Amino acid sequence: MALGIYIHIPFCLSKCPYCDFNSIVLDSGLAEEYVKSLLKEIQTFSESQAVSMVAKTIYFGGGTPSILKASQLSEILETVFSSFEVKSDAEISLEANPGTLAKEKVKKLRKSGFNRVSLGVQSFGDKELKILGRAHNSKQVIKSYKILRKYFNNLSLDLIFGIPGQSLKTWSENLNMALKLRPEHLSVYSLTIEEGTPFYYLWKQGKLGLPDEEGVRKMYLEGINLLKAQGYRQYELSNFACKGFECQHNLRYWQGKEYIGFGAGAHSYFQGVRWGNIRGIKEYVELSEKNSLLIDFRERLTQSQKINEFILLGLRMTEGIDLKKLKEDLNFDLEKFKKEEVGELIKKKFLKKEKERLRLSRKGILVSDSIIQKLVP
């Protein structure tokens, strides 16, 4: 049985003011205990399964996984290797931040089996990096990238647009800097203001100074255009890749394939059930020590939830959704059930239909949330 494996490392050098991911500032004592708990969780899960499982992708996300010692990371990876069947062509990704990647460490990581690194650059402008509260500067980005490049032939960069004070010009500069480095993959995210973050409170008080909607829209379009011109194919709303370098792990999420997440707050989808682990990092460790259940919630998807997810996730991908598959697997005839909506959205050029696939047009990509809302039952 094929699976994706996700490992959550919830530690960072510092907490960025826009981030609402499950992460805290590194506490090396806690990190050590956390790694122990992770190993235990991985082993316990694999022992509980009757059939052997093939890990097609392994993804270390965070937080900042690269903040752990190379020995810790390879110990976790070793445990995955010994608990699951991992083929030689499996994609094994590590999220990393500039400034956490000394040459020796990178070498060790490559040697222990990682074959893809996603670098959290976010911006090449020091002013913007400061506003975002990032712990690195642009110099460190270039340095880290060069080290990574020596050992890895599959690199991805994360960039954020819509940063407070950002202009279309500084955004284009960022994109061009990134393109100069020729990564195989780029993730381009629009800054979202998440409730409970320091940015949220600033924004509420009107003190954040975000670019306006039209400005952000132009930045997004600029990204799509520039990257396309440079030979990157947009395969998902925020993701661009050279041919053959699409992130296999993330694709599993969008294609409704199975994956198991290990670690605090990690999510899994397996045999029709979604579950999430307890988010608290200390709680996770404590529960693990007591051999207690780590799960915070679980839900068996209903038919209509499956349909919602199929449309929601499928339309994020530029290949769109397979209407025939939707009809056959989930017994939902979108074109019949949402006849007027689909017809109008195609007519107004928000959607395109080719053969049995329905996908967002370029115009549709910009307002995908509204379109998806119209299409779900």
Added chain:
Amino acid sequence: MDQRYIRNFSIIAHIDHGKSTLADRFLEFTHTLPPREMREQVLDNMDLERERGITIKAHAIRMDYKNEEGNEYILNLIDTPGHVDFTYEVSRSLAACEGALLVVDASQGVEAQTISNLFLALENNLAIIPIINKIDLPGAQIDLVKNQLKELLGVEEQEIILASAKQGIGIEKILERIIQKIPPPSGADTNPLKGLIFDSVFDQYRGAIPYIKIKDGSLKKGDRIKFFSNQKEYDVDEVGYLRLKLVPTESLSVGEVGYVIANVKNVTDTKVGDTITSANNPATEPLPGFKDIKSMVFSGFYPADSENYAELRDAMDKLKMNDASLTFEPESSNALGFGFRCGFLGLLHLEIVQERLRREYGQPIIATVPNVEYRVTLKDGKIVYIENPALLPPTDKVEKIEEPFVLVQIISPSEYIGNIMKLVMERRGVYKTTEYVDKTRVSLHFDLPLSEIIFDFYDKLKSITRGYASLDYELEDFRESDLVKLSILINGDPVDALSAIVHRGKAYFWGRNLCQKLRELIPRQLFEVAIQAAIGSKVISRETVSPLRKNVTAKCYGGDITRKRKLLERQKEGKKRMKQIGSVEIPQEAFLAILQVER
């Protein structure tokens, strides 16, 4: 019961002048209710009444009182609704009495509504006992109010009782005066039965129960009775008197006030003002003054969630059991789906029904802009009455449109005359007369289109007179006006629930304000939304909601699909509450907010 020992009276007072508190004191003084059943405003038993400090339904309560001379009396207090919407009900309650207490707040003085109710009482030949209440308050202007009452009633100073219901001052004096001054009921036991219905309630096990005053004859269990208005006959199951609860008795004799249970299915058969008589020995004439209730204000009521139509219908049916003045019939709207065109006595009545549907039946609704009834003469001479603006025949078929006019009385300190005149003129009013109530206060009379006062007229009046003015009105007649149908179009589709019949001179102003309000309330959509106001085919105002330019969630939170899906499901749920016009989604607030649009 010997009718010489019966006194039936009502209390006339403006809102907040202390009517309910005075009633509480009477009940205490006469030991009518055991202390554990007493609470403030005990007669106003509807939550809404207690909250708003107004009486919505009539109530009656019987008290036993032994006077100074040691004679035992029965006092029936018939409490009347306290709002201009319910003038007819008030007049019927008063018709059941022989006297009325006129209660005036010592610091506020006489108000318009008090005067209009006083006139109703005088029309019914009631003995009036003037009372100045709240004399203990620091702002009391006892002499001033005394003079007002002297002028108004032509009474001597010593006839005015000074009281404080709150402090219990003057209570016994009032009760004694009731015995002395209010005559016992007339009529004779030996005449054929005439019972005046002044209210009715619905009991789910016993049906509609009319509250009556026996004007002539008597009534007992087993009698066969007949309602004059519809000639329907019933056998009496039970009679009794009212003491918060129903208290059964052997019979009701002439002059008494009580209830009749006769398995009447529906409150529409126990009409206020109707006469109950004996089926076997009927009176030749009914009591005077009966009117079929006429709705003054109409509005479409639609379930907030269109799937709840059946529930709403059940709730309306049940509410109607208790409220004979509510009328409704099914209608449908392109924007709101299936609902009801409802008729009300006035805007307060509308609000009360809406609020009761929500509270007592859990049915939130969308109400369309309230309107009056229009009399439309067609080119072919046919006359139609229009209660729903969407149904107004096309202009080329219409000869003329007439609208109801009311005679309005406003009482206010004279310094605000200018402000009032200005407001009334803005509302197409016609000035009639001014009279001085006393040295500082005037009573102004106007003719006004009803449609101009059902909205925010009263609030405006209050604000331009610092709260001093009071208002009363009664229906006069239908008059021709230059009225047009103002339609609202969303991307070219007319939205029936937003259309209104307005005066041509105001159509532009109203149309523009409405378009602006809608632009604020309609969220941006995938395509541009044009909002237009039009008279016939002529567009008089236009606003545009620009399309959404960007609405894309960049990040998909790793493997946490649940969060994303739940967000989508929540958004979808929110969308379900939107109403669809063509492909445009309109939030419910848009339908509600037009009530607040400046006219």
